[in-house]
Amino acid sequence: MGKVNFAGVIRDVCLEYVPEALVGDHCLVHVGFALAVIDEAAAAETLRVFAAAGLLEDEAKQSGPDGGESDPQADREGVACWAPPGRPAP
Amino acid sequence: MKHLSEYRDAEAMRRIADHIGRLVTRRWAIMEVCGGQTHSIIRSGLDQILPPEVELIHGPGCPVCVTALETIDQALGIAALPGMIFCSYGDMLRVPGSRGDLLGVRAAGADVRIVASPLDAVALARQYPEREVVFFAVGFETTAPASAMAVRLAAQSGLGNFSMLVSHVLVPPAIRVVMESSGNRVQAFLAAGHVASVMGTGDYPPLCREFRVPIVVTGLLPLDILEGIRRTVVQLEEGRHEVENAYPRVVSEGGNARALAVIGEVFEVCDRTWRGIGPIPASGWRLAPAYASFDALSRFSIDAVCSGESLRCRSGDVLTGAIKPHQCPAFGRECTPRTPLGATMVSDEGACAAYYHAGRSADGLTAGRQQG
CATH class of the missing domain: 3.40.50.11750 (HypD, alpha/beta domain 1)
Structure with a gap:
């Protein structure tokens, strides 16, 4: 188990399925299990393609706080903030 | 992110x-x-x-919408058993069965608990060794890694009082x-x-x-x-x-190998009936023979219930895209999230509930959020 920060709410999350997760990584969490570590480079690349096509502002506007979901079943993206000993430090 | x-x-x-x-x-x-x-x-x-x-x-x-009516009825029967702790995701509590819903069973005195993860149900089984704990495992492939790990954990821990009502479905x-x-x-x-x-x-x-x-x-x-x-x-x-x-920040071609391995160990593919759609071959997962002792259906004998859907509910047409939710005559009238005729009006992920909460009406205009 590890701890994941969802926009300020820290929850215990099972990290068994993401052995590659490091403290500080963003991950996709579903019903208490992290299923994937989010590839920040890929996320930025999609936005870069939009920006290059003139479809985004140069500086993205903050449209609201990240992670506004309240449904415990909802898929969420959060930041791993604690992982069990034995995992490499970031 | x-x-x-x-x-x-x-x-x-x-x-x-x-x-x-x-x-x-x-x-x-x-x-x-x-x-x-x-x-x-x-x-x-x-x-x-x-x-x-x-x-x-x-x-x-x-998943809440397509869980078979018969399975909901089985859940209602198991939840009502004496000494039972029945655990479910919150959305499932208002899904109508043939005779009422889990909220009604709870109101009648049953111990029905909302959990955010199947691991919470395993923890309850540890906490109350003298009672039976059943987890209602609904969901698509996204939810199955959690269900599978919970069963494996219960098996490894020798938790004889934990079992699962499995209704996993495949895309x-x-x-x-x-x-x-x-x-x-x-x-x-x-x-x-x-x-x-x-x-x-x-x-x-x-x-x-x-x-x-x-x-x-x-x-x-x-x-x-x-x-x-x-x-x-x-x-x-x-x-x-x-x-x-189009989702490369999360999805790789091979998926999550560790999760697939645990799913493959705990579950096997089976035919499943989808509410509103009917039986679909090889469209679900059930417990594999090695974990069959964790199957709540074999552990508890539940009286067969004569299942019947509301005749006015057209959720089957909604689920297959034949009609939009507000084209159903019952939408927003006798069928609302408070008094759902069908499961698509219950969950936030159900198309009918999504339309209702967004204030969509039959003329396609946004009427503002309705008070449910």
Whole structure:
């Protein structure tokens, strides 16, 4: 188990399925299990393609706080903030 | 993710929608399979900024909606057993069975608890060794890694008082049913990104080839969905039908190998009946023989219930995209989230509930959020 920060709410999350997760990584969490570590480079690349096509502002506007979901079943993206000993430090 | 706000940017959404409008030369009907995507689309109003040529058809990807009526009835029976602790995701409590729902069973004195993870149910089994604890395992491939790990953990811990009512369902067989249904209008699919985070994308190329449909793996935030639609429209306009991954920050081709290994150990594929749709071959997972002792249905004998759906509910037509929710005569009248006739009006991921909460009415105008 590890701890994941969802926009300020820290929850215990099972990290068994993401052995590659490091403290500080963003991950996709579903019903208490992290299923994937989010590839920040890929996320930025999609936005870069939009920006290059003139479809985004140069500086993205903050449209609201990240992670506004309240449904415990909802898929969420959060930041791993604690992982069990034995995992490499970031 | 650092970029969450960008993926929800309203102005960017409008620009990309306009961009899609410049790509289309004719009408296209695209089904988003995932109920989470339906929820995101309706809540953000994304369908209303798309060019009129692009129609989104809402698919059957809401686990709460498609869990068979018979299974709900079995849940009601198990939950009412003396000494039972029955654990479920919150959405399932208001799903109507033949005779009431889990909330009603709880009101009558049963110990029905809402959990956020199957591990919470395992913890309850440890905490109350003298009582039986049953977890109601519904969901698509995204939820199965959690269910499978919970069963394996219970087995490793020798928890004899934990069991599961399993009703897991699979996306690819549902895509096949949609394409094979008479009167199908769907020409392309947005596949559920979170399902693919577990399963990878390998199930889709055969479906693309057989039915000549593009399938684009798509995330759940509004900008993800628009990017999925954009890529789908490009394929449709060019006459291609391929698998594309528009959610590479989460989805890899092979999926999550560790999760697939645990699922493969604990579950096996089975036929399953989908509420509103009917039986679909090889469309679910049940416990594998090695874990059969954790099957709540074999542990507790439940009286067979004569199941019957509301005759006024058209959720089957909604789930296959034949009608939009507000085209059902009961929508917003005798059927509301407080008094649902069918399961699609219960969950946030159900198309009917999503339409209701967004204030969609039969004339297609937004009437403002209704008080439920």
